[in-house]
Amino acid sequence: MAAALPAEAYVVALSSLPGMWPGRLAALLGQRRAGTSGDRGCGPLAAADEPRAPLRSPRSAWTLVRSGRADQEPALVHLLRTADAAREAAANWAAAAADLDVARLWGRHRRAGVVVDLLGAPGYPARLACDRAAPYVIFRVGRDLALDGPAVAIVGTRRCTAGGREVAVELGRGLAEAGARVVSGLALGIDGAAHQGVLAAGRAAPIGVVAGGFDRPYPARHRNLWAQVAEAGALVSEWPLGARSESWRFPARNRVIAALADAVVVVESRERGGSMITAEEALARGIPVLAVPGSIRNPACAGSNRLLRDGAAPACALEDVLAALALQAPAGAPRPDPRPPPPPAAGPVLAALGWEPTSIDLLLARTGLDPGSLAVQLAHLELDGWASGGAGLWQRMAAPEAGR
């Protein structure tokens, strides 16, 4: 008979069950919750009316679920609104639990080096412990989350402009060099770019908060980025190995990003999107939100511009974010530009290039060059890092691009 498994093993097993939202897990474990965006019907004001269940050990909770009696927990019934819904959930969970080998799953996590911290345990991130919607369990690979310095979240839309991406990389790099730990979601677009900047700086450790298991990098394109962030810093999740980053997990993940940060910077966001949720979660916690102003014509900035209108501080330069964190820019001479100066012949082309993506047609009209000569100038500018282009759109580069 195997040695008795620790409480963490049972929590891991419970969180592997399908549809085990953070609020439901907490209901089974007997903790009154203020609610998260992943659960409806529980808000801070509703707390007084919620039936308060006695604290239940994870092992007993597992036994309860496994035997199909999860609907005997009143807090769960309250969460799911009707007895029928609770009964259905209980039956589904019992069926899934029957196929689950708790010891084997726990072993997998141990071998993969995944640290599992339960709310209330000494290793649990202090910053999250006092949060009103603290996750019951935090999975981590990489370094400790003990934040030896301020943390700043950089978030934004997946479908960002090339300019927004560049800003995210620069902010990530500048903040890391100043000693701030950058928190982000490892999504496409702004999130990934921010962490690429952090990795390029090679200083303060990044924190990636993800919406699934560490063995399922999402998106697939960011597989390497996940590994690099885990290596240089830490990956954090509310979910065990094997969990897919399904869309319902993202709002919950966004609250963890906000909770870990001392300030949140939204680089580019559409009218609605995950980064707007992160901003809301930050505001609800009294965490300052900054936004990078964007072109009023660009739908990719509509949300971030609205935050500015509603009172978020503008982030027009690294210094603005550093000021919000009460950090100084690192002293010393500014990093010299490693790029060779552009040749005089390229002058008109550089002048015709904008900081937003500019089409070839426009460049031809503005410079009056023939296509061949223009193409050569652009190609040389790209080789030396002064411009970047693809698919007929070109733009100036403010700084040599990290990692290209």
Next chain:
Amino acid sequence: MLFLDELGEFPAAVLDTLRQPLEDGVVRVSRARHTVVLPARFLLVAATNPCPCGEGGPHGACRCSEGARTRYARRLSGPLLDRFDLRVAVSRPDVGDLLDAPSAPATAVVAARVVAARALAAERGVRCNAALDGSALDRMAVLGPAARRLAEHRLRSGRLSARGLHRVRRVARTLADLAGEGGAVLDERHVAAALELRADVAVLEGAT
């Protein structure tokens, strides 16, 4: 000539059937015990939006979900798009700049250039430069050191495949012919222009 509008709306299986005629210039139809080989040498022209709603691209007015964009982009498979010699990105022009631009030359003028270029190709023993194979390219579409540097940068960054490089050289060869330059060594200008005419396909998936 075959013009396919809204390339992304064709089922992937249908687009797949184009590969053989594009490669071999023939279509093989098999029925019962007979196989008929039909000539299918054609110029393929296609048009597509970057995403289903048509607003996609880096300026970001796209309303599509990520799943819809990926599915759409997946239909235009890598191998199919790689077979296009020219991939031109067309964006919404800024009206002011276009109105001030110099006007384009007349068709007759361009036609004369095409005839002259075809003559240069004929001197090489081919109907048109698309027929030049690898060894012919090595003799008659040589990359000078500056041009080679450009090509190497693209190859190394993964934006150009080996097969893609062959196509770029053929296009550059044609651009040189159109400019009246028949010499074996390709000028950097033509190679740069040919590279520019071969747009990055990744942008279809929304990677900026």
